[in-house]
Amino acid sequence: xxxxxxxxxxxxxxxxxxxxxxxxxxxxxxxxxxxxxxxxxxxxxxxxxxxxxxxxxxxxxxxxxxxxxxxxxxxxxxxxxxxxxxxxxxxxxxxxxxxxxxxxxxxxxxxxxxxxxxxxxxxxxxxxxxxxxxxxxxxxxxxxxxxxxxxxxxxxxxxxxxxxxxxxxxxxxxxxxxxxxxxxxxxxxxxxxxxxxxxxxxxxxxxxxxxxxxxxxxxxxxxxxxxxxxxxxxxxxxxxxxxxxxxxxxxxxxxxxx
Numbered sequence: 001x002x003x004x005x006x007x008x009x010x011x012x013x014x015x016x017x018x019x020x021x022x023x024x025x026x027x028x029x030x031x032x033x034x035x036x037x038x039x040x041x042x043x044x045x046x047x048x049x050x051x052x053x054x055x056x057x058x059x060x061x062x063x064x065x066x067x068x069x070x071x072x073x074x075x076x077x078x079x080x081x082x083x084x085x086x087x088x089x090x091x092x093x094x095x096x097x098x099x100x101x102x103x104x105x106x107x108x109x110x111x112x113x114x115x116x117x118x119x120x121x122x123x124x125x126x127x128x129x130x131x132x133x134x135x136x137x138x139x140x141x142x143x144x145x146x147x148x149x150x151x152x153x154x155x156x157x158x159x160x161x162x163x164x165x166x167x168x169x170x171x172x173x174x175x176x177x178x179x180x181x182x183x184x185x186x187x188x189x190x191x192x193x194x195x196x197x198x199x200x201x202x203x204x205x206x207x208x209x210x211x212x213x214x215x216x217x218x219x220x221x222x223x224x225x226x227x228x229x230x231x232x233x234x235x236x237x238x239x240x241x242x243x244x245x246x247x248x249x250x251x252x253x254x255x256x257x258x
Contacts (some may be wrong), residue, residue, distance in 0.1 A: 026237030032100050038073060039081045040066035041093050043104035044181060047205040049125070050104060058082050062103035065124055065231055068247040069101065088155040088179045091116050094232060099198065101244055107157045107227040121245040123230045128223035129161050130200040132207060135218050137194065142222040146171035151184045151193040153177075161225040162197055185210055199227060 024080040032038055040060060042050045060099045063082070070079045070172070083099050094102040095117065106112070108120045131150075133139050142165070152159050154177045166173050175209065176193040185206055188196040200223060207214045231248065233241050 018214060026209065026239055028100060028234060029240040029243070031097075032073060032240070037079050037081045038066065038070045039099045040069075040226055041085045041090055041099035041102040042066075042081045042105060043090075044084050044086055046105060046181075046202055047209050048201065061124060062105065062231075064251070065103060065248055066101065068251050069231075069244045070241050072247045072250075077081035082167070086180050087153050091118065094118065094234060097234075100233065100240075102232045105202070105227075105229045106232060108230055108232075109157060112232070117235045118232045119235055119241045121231045121241055122248040123228040123235060124248060124251075125201075125229045127199040127201055127227040127229060129158055129225040129227065130203055130223050131220045132188075132196045132198075132203045132217055133194060133220065135216055138242070139220065142220050142224070143169065143171075145173065146196060147194050148191040149174040149176055150195040150197055151176045151178065151188045152178050152197050153181050153184050157225070157227065158198055165224045 009081065040063075042058065045051045046060070050058065050062045051060055053059050062070060066080055066082075067077045071077055072109075074077070083093065085093050085099075085102075087104075090102055090104055091112070092107065093099055101121075102118075105125070107127075108123065112118050113120060131142050131145065132144075138151060139145065146166075150173050152162055152175060157173075159177065162173070162175070174193075176187060178187060181198075181202075184196065184198075187193055190212065196206070198206070203219050207217050207219070211217055231244055233244055
């Protein structure tokens with residue numbers, strides 16, 4: 001019953017936009033309709049949000065947001081092309097038109113909205129940045145991390161928040177900056193850094209799925225940022241942005257209706 005209700009609500013979005021003729025649409029919506037698939041840029045693997053299951057199928061919250069937009073556009077949950085990308089290149093991929101919408105737990109910021117020419121289409125997750133350390137270090141608080149080496153993904157708000165936090169608290173640190181999140185995780189578990197910093201949901205997923213013994217690691221209590229995440233599209237096609245936005249709102253409504 002819950003799944004049926006969700007499909008009805010998303011179907012109402014499809015009906016609302018379905019009567020608009022293609023000639024009235026913007027170029028992004030026209031391109032999607034001509035191609036016949038919705039291209040979604042995703043991160044390279046975060047359990048719960050965007051990951052490949054044992055059968056090689058994409059799963060997670062961000063994936064569902066993409067699929068809901070495909071239902072509103074085509075009435076078909078399978079009309080999706082998933083394009084893996086990384087934090088360093090994800091915005092370029094969207095700007096270049098290689099994907100129609102970008103997910104991947106990208107934080108909504110003023111600079112990304114204005115300087116990069118992107119539109120945010122609603123928030124599907126409120127996150128916050130934290131720190132994970134080996135339990136054997138005996139660290140109980142982020143305030144004890146002065147002088148530590150810290151693994152972080154390049155080209156992210158995580159990298160900026162890290163520098164801000166240590167500067168504000170008058171502490172120093174040694175950054176270990178890597179391009180791909182898989183490289184960051186591997187470096188941390190190999191002992192190349194004392195600390196791994198990321199969104200706390202990512203830290204929890206990493207500890208649960210990547211650590212050989214999750215109990216050997218702890219996530220410190222401090223959350224140092226507010227990171228609203230949502231799908232992004234390019235500026236300039238308000239109708240396409242509306243479809244993506246209201247597909248998300250339809251999912252939220254369905255959740256509230258149970």
